Amino acid sequence: MAKKISIAIDGPAGAGKSTIAKRLAKELGFYYVDTGAIYRTLGYFFHLIGIPPKDIDGITKYIDECVIEIEWDEDGSQHMFLNEIDVSEDIRTPEISKIASDVSAHKLVRDTLLDMQRDVARKNNVIMDGRDIGSVVLPKADVKFYLTASPEVRAKRRFDELQAKGSRDTLSKVLKDVNDRDYADMHRAVAPLKQTASHILVDTSDMSVDEVIETMKAIVLEKCK
Numbered sequence: 001m002a003k004k005i006s007i008a009i010d011g012p013a014g015a016g017k018s019t020i021a022k023r024l025a026k027e028l029g030f031y032y033v034d035t036g037a038i039y040r041t042l043g044y045f046f047h048l049i050g051i052p053p054k055d056i057d058g059i060t061k062y063i064d065e066c067v068i069e070i071e072w073d074e075d076g077s078q079h080m081f082l083n084e085i086d087v088s089e090d091i092r093t094p095e096i097s098k099i100a101s102d103v104s105a106h107k108l109v110r111d112t113l114l115d116m117q118r119d120v121a122r123k124n125n126v127i128m129d130g131r132d133i134g135s136v137v138l139p140k141a142d143v144k145f146y147l148t149a150s151p152e153v154r155a156k157r158r159f160d161e162l163q164a165k166g167s168r169d170t171l172s173k174v175l176k177d178v179n180d181r182d183y184a185d186m187h188r189a190v191a192p193l194k195q196t197a198s199h200i201l202v203d204t205s206d207m208s209v210d211e212v213i214e215t216m217k218a219i220v221l222e223k224c225k
């Protein structure tokens, strides 16, 4: 099998990773892999069976009963299946965001999901987004980006998304959730979110989506030509 190209995009919640990665993947004809969705699906499983996300004994006992599959439709949208049921919508709530972050702190969980992520990249050209893609999952990725924006900008983006879905959360509650999740994702012992020396920093605070896409596409084309 010919060597595949992989592009890693890491960064905190609300930096625009999924919007950007999805569009960039479409333009380049790559698969977009949203690894946060995998952690969300696992978190959702434990939520459904009533295991608290910090209960490592419960997680250890039941993790093998959680079968996660990823499928992509023709427009490149990623669908998450939990024990054969499409849970792609169910995993997008603030409650599951917090549970996914807590669940993702366990080494057992990270080790269990590692092969699944690497396997997709072995078989396809991918743009993979997450927290530890450039540092742990695909350390040899052809290009690594660290996408970020100020907490206020990220919270406002999340707030707008949640409002569109009918949420009544206030902007200050969303900002607190963003700050709490940043802290948890950056300070966990295993594979914390961090910008490494090989990541290219893109601060999207004052950039439009089009500007971010153009900037990143130019870098990818230059590095992978």
Ligand code: DC
Pocket (backbone or CB within 6 Å): 013, 014, 035, 036, 037, 039, 040, 097, 100, 101, 104, 105, 129, 130, 131, 132, 133, 181, 185
């Ligand atoms: O990208 P997201 O907000 O959907 O991710 C949900 C949580 O999953 C995030 O708070 C931390 C965890 N996560 C992770 O630890 N490593 C990844 N590669 C992706 C997500």
